[in-house]
Amino acid sequence: MKPTTEKIFTHPLGIMAAATGATFLWGSAFPFVKLSYTELGIGKNELFKQILFAGYRFVLASLLIMLIIKLIGKSIGYQRGSLLKVGRIGLFQTLLQYVFFYYGLSGSTGVQGSIIAGTTSFFQILLAHFMYTSDKITVRKVAGLLVGFAGVILVGITKGSVSFNFGIAEICLLLAMFFGALGNVLSKKESEHLDILYMTSYQMLLGGLVLVAVGATGAGIMPFEFTWKAAWMFLYLAVLSALGFVLWNTVMKYNKVGSISMYLFLIPVFGVFLSAALLREELHLIVWAALALVVSGIVIVNRAKAPQTLDLR
Incomplete structure (x- = not known):
């Protein structure tokens, strides 16, 4: 019998709820x-x-996840042999x-940045091709990639002109x-060996501390004057990072990359x-x-195969 967590995150409704929740938070x-x-x-x-602000956000997010770990009765202590694994994820994620x-x-609009964020799905498809034998690139995926990147190029066109503003x-x-x-x-690969909450919290902590250290060298340790409005927005960004990555890393753990990447279009x-x-x-x-x-590109990339091509073994 599957564990409860796996049953939830492999059920169609569980996948939809987790993936939609994560993408809403990231959006x-x-x-x-x-x-x-x-x-x-x-x-x-x-x-x-900018880097310092990001660092504080992810350090707080990691601490929030560690609080959850403690509240559910698990240990937040360092697990021997996990430093390289969580460090590598923290470096990239x-x-x-x-x-x-x-x-x-900081140099783009929220709308432009949001549309460019759709390319995450395409990059995951490309990377999965090289890292997982069951997720190879097909003609359908190539077509979706071309359509999607056409949208990324188009977003650089300024209103009322035919010039490009992709800098x-x-x-x-x-x-x-x-x-x-x-x-x-x-993170999908390492989640086979590490607990999701532990992995996510420590990769955020390590990455966040490096961001803080880099930012502080040029901006000082606390150059910000937090108003109540700034404080609650900062807290929200930390919470969305904690919840978003926990949800996404969990749904990635129990499903193929290609089967859930379609949700990134959200x-x-x-x-x-x-x-x-x-x-x-x-x-x-x-x-x-x-x-x-x-x-359209993301939907094409992740569209299910035609029934006659399904492997029913």
């Missing part, structure tokens, strides 16, 4: 990071402050992803999505509409077209 991060920058006075070119994410988002900020966001996808795939959907609502960013025709292409 909401785009406007909330932008709002936090405004409230704390973090400028576009203040890279060290927290450190590198969010160095590029925070800098990229260093958008390139950084693409790199962030690549490192995030790599971290996701690595990140740009949630992110675009939340950015429009909270940041008052305009949803003009090009944004709708780019969003449609990204979503």
Whole structure:
């Protein structure tokens, strides 16, 4: 008999609830990071402050997960032999992803960042091809990749013109999505040997502490003046990181990469509409077209095989 956790996260409704919840939380991060920058006075070119803010967010997120571990009666002590495993995940899923994410988002709009976030699904498909023999690239997946990346290119077109506005900020966001996808795939592999809560909390702690150390070298240890508004937004970002990664890493543990990657299309959907609502960013025709292409590409990539090709063994 399957353990209760596995039964929940392999059931279609459990997969849908967990994956949708995680993508909603991640989609909401785009406007909330932008709002936090405004409230704390973090400028576009203040890279060290951006990194420091990210570091504090993930250290707090890791501590929240450790509190959950303690409350359910498990040990939060270090497990011998796990440092390299959680360190490698933390390098990609927290450190590198969010160095590029925070800098990229500071120079891009919430809507643009949300649409580019859709590329995480494509990167996961590509990485899974090389890391898992059961997730090979097919013609259908290539077609989906081309359609999706066409949407990423289109999002760089400015309103009312045919010029492109795809600069260093958008390139950084693409790199962030690549490192995030790599971290996701690595976490699936390591979750075969490590508890999800332990793995997620320690990779966040290690990645977060490095972010704090790097940010503090250029911005000092506490250059921020937290208002009540900034404080609750910071807390929300930490909570969404904790819950989002726990949900996603758990659903990744019990399912194939390709079978759940389709849910990542909800990140740009949630992110675009939340950015429009909270940041008052305009949803003009090009944004709708780019969003449609990204979503279409992800659906094509993850579309189930035709019945006649199913292996019924």
